[in-house]
Amino acid sequence: MTVAVPSVAVMGVAGAAAASVMGGGDDSKDGTTTVAAPDAAPVKPSHANNKLDSQLAGLSADAGDFADRASRTQERIDLKQRQEAEKERKAKEAARKEAMRPKFVIPVKNHALSARYGQAGVNWMSLHTGIDFPVSYGTPVMAATDGTVSTKYDTAYGNMAIVTAKDGTETWYCHLSSNKIRSGQVKAGDVIAYSGNSGNSTGPHLHFEVRPGGGSAVDPIPWLQSKGLHIG
Numbered sequence: 001m002t003v004a005v006p007s008v009a010v011m012g013v014a015g016a017a018a019a020s021v022m023g024g025g026d027d028s029k030d031g032t033t034t035v036a037a038p039d040a041a042p043v044k045p046s047h048a049n050n051k052l053d054s055q056l057a058g059l060s061a062d063a064g065d066f067a068d069r070a071s072r073t074q075e076r077i078d079l080k081q082r083q084e085a086e087k088e089r090k091a092k093e094a095a096r097k098e099a100m101r102p103k104f105v106i107p108v109k110n111h112a113l114s115a116r117y118g119q120a121g122v123n124w125m126s127l128h129t130g131i132d133f134p135v136s137y138g139t140p141v142m143a144a145t146d147g148t149v150s151t152k153y154d155t156a157y158g159n160m161a162i163v164t165a166k167d168g169t170e171t172w173y174c175h176l177s178s179n180k181i182r183s184g185q186v187k188a189g190d191v192i193a194y195s196g197n198s199g200n201s202t203g204p205h206l207h208f209e210v211r212p213g214g215g216s217a218v219d220p221i222p223w224l225q226s227k228g229l230h231i232g
């Protein structure tokens, strides 16, 4: 079986067994035909078994995949629920903070006054239209209300900032040395500027006015009192 020997190596174990069972190939000079014929029959079931095995393996893998996917889906659901709970917690915390924060603030930390509303004085052409805080140059000035900031220069008021609240109330901050916020939204208590001595002023102080609806100035003291802030 001179030809069959190298063929066995190629065909594998099933083919070699079949070849030895057939036996009769010894006489044939054409070894390839003798070996090739039995080769087809015994290999088939082995191939089929392999196919079945791989199908079973595939099914098992699918089942594993499914379990894996189901577990990942559950993880995603859990994550989403956790994220939603966290979002809700944060929203509640933000709402609580918003409810707790002061909506009205006295514009400087030191609440002592050097001049009241309605006083007559050499610096004022008419009666005093605001209150004066005798704070030193560069003292942080805070927005008294939530609102929108604007700034301008006035020969009497000097550098000034105006905060317009949602209801139209304007609060004026005058004789400033500089502005920190020149425009945009602010919240009560935000530092918007620094006090100074600009305009018609004889020394560093903050002149503060309240103008409901952007109209005439009112006495800031009872206005602040109506917001729960007591000074003077």
Ligand SMILES: [Zn+2]
Binding pocket: 115, 128, 130, 131, 132, 206, 207, 208
């Ligand atoms: Zn003043």
